[in-house]
Amino acid sequence: MKNYLVTVIPVIALAVNSISQICAYRLVSKFGMLKSIFLGFGVGLACIFLFDFFFLFLNSIAWHKQAAATAVHVITYISLSYCYFNFINLGETARRIRILIELRASPEGLVLAQLLKRYNAQEIVERRLSRLLKNRQVIVKDNAFYIGQPVLLWAAKVIVLLKIILLGKKSEFY
Amino acid sequence: MSVLIYGTILFLFSFGIHFLIWKVYLPRKNHTKVLLIIFFGVLSVGIWCFRKDPAFCFQLVLFYSSLALAYIVSYSAIEVDSPSLIMILDIAKAYPLGLTKEEFYAGFSDELLVLPRLNDLVKDGMVVLDKGLYRPTPKGVLLADIFINFRRLLKAPKGG
Numbered sequence: 463m464k465n466y467l468v469t470v471i472p473v474i475a476l477a478v479n480s481i482s483q484i485c486a487y488r489l490v491s492k493f494g495m496l497k498s499i500f501l502g503f504g505v506g507l508a509c510i511f512l513f514d515f516f517f518l519f520l521n522s523i524a525w526h527k528q529a530a531a532t533a534v535h536v537i538t539y540i541s542l543s544y545c546y547f548n549f550i551n552l553g554e555t556a557r558r559i560r561i562l563i564e565l566r567a568s569p570e571g572l573v574l575a576q577l578l579k580r581y582n583a584q585e586i587v588e589r590r591l592s593r594l595l596k597n598r599q600v601i602v603k604d605n606a607f608y609i610g611q612p613v614l615l616w617a618a619k620v621i622v623l624l625k626i627i628l629l630g631k632k633s634e635f636y
Numbered sequence: 637m638s639v640l641i642y643g644t645i646l647f648l649f650s651f652g653i654h655f656l657i658w659k660v661y662l663p664r665k666n667h668t669k670v671l672l673i674i675f676f677g678v679l680s681v682g683i684w685c686f687r688k689d690p691a692f693c694f695q696l697v698l699f700y701s702s703l704a705l706a707y708i709v710s711y712s713a714i715e716v717d718s719p720s721l722i723m724i725l726d727i728a729k730a731y732p733l734g735l736t737k738e739e740f741y742a743g744f745s746d747e748l749l750v751l752p753r754l755n756d757l758v759k760d761g762m763v764v765l766d767k768g769l770y771r772p773t774p775k776g777v778l779l780a781d782i783f784i785n786f787r788r789l790l791k792a793p794k795g796g
Contacts, residue, residue: 465691465694465695466691466694469691469694469695469698470698472698472702473698484789484790487790487791487792488790488791495792530639530640533640534639534640534643534695534699537640537699537702537703538698538699538702539702541702541703541705541706542702542705542706544706544709545702545705545706545709548709548710549786552783553783553786553787553790553792553795554792554795555720555795555796556795556796557719557749557750557753557796558753558756558757558762559779559780559783559795559796560794560795560796561750561753561754561757561763562757562762562763562772562776562779562780562783563780563783563784563794565763565770565771565772565776565780566772566776566777566780566781566784569771570769571766571769571770571771572769572770573768573769573770574754574768574770577750577754577770578746578750581750581796582746582750583744583745583746583748583749583750585796586719586744586749586750586796587719587723587741587744587749589796590719590720590723591723593720594720594723594724599724600723600724600727603734604734605736605737606730606733606734606735606736606737607727607730607734607735607736607737607740608727608731608734608735609724609727609728609731614720614721614724615724615725615728617721618721618724618725618728619725621713621714621718621721622725624714625714628655628658628711628714629658629662629714629715630662633717634715634716634717634752
């Protein structure tokens, strides 16, 4: 029984992560979504080390077995937290989810023109541009856009490389 | 130690099979379904080898599944062109002159940003087009409700 309990430590930590993130976002007005996600992740990770200390270290298990078990817990937790981060991100930015939500709100259905009145390219572009400017990934100089901090640019280049490796093309459009 | 080693080897083996299949015959649709079949199919074979040790199998399933799900979730970012990343790449390409606001906005339209995603929803059975009207299917309603309720829990505004 103890073996099974030790195994689900990353899942418990994920639950703690999620609860912390939701509370931070709802209750602390200065916490944006990203800060609340980092906070939740940190709290969950602290729980991993705390649980491991109580379950593993206090049971006098050999140090290399403790290290391996903690490595498994941390890797599992990071992977699960990454999935949770993507779930939150889908709600924040995914076009398909927004389209579904708009259609869900109109049980009689929507023709294309009605859907585009509710959600369209202009809104998509403005939201993203606003985020890029706020995070200084893009800057404006003399009425033109330039790259600011290149973090997202590097991420974009890695994704294009992965597209070429896995899909054999740079873009879904060609 | 063996969960870490065996789980990692199994994951890398699954990724290798996925990569080979993609190179030989890239599936035309339902990439996510195919990935789930590959990764969890390999896991099923893997845990069958250790079926006499249920505790080990349980640890292996959790460790491997977390890695597999993290990869599958990342794959959809590779499959679809993100508007933010398109914007960043367009701006980078315009260096050193920069991209004017007119040039920037000219690159984006409903045909590029909205219609492909709407067509994906129809293709995946989340939305149905009936006499010119788009309606969510029960599958689409379920997915929409999950996100509507989670956003409500967060007290967050509409995304997109």
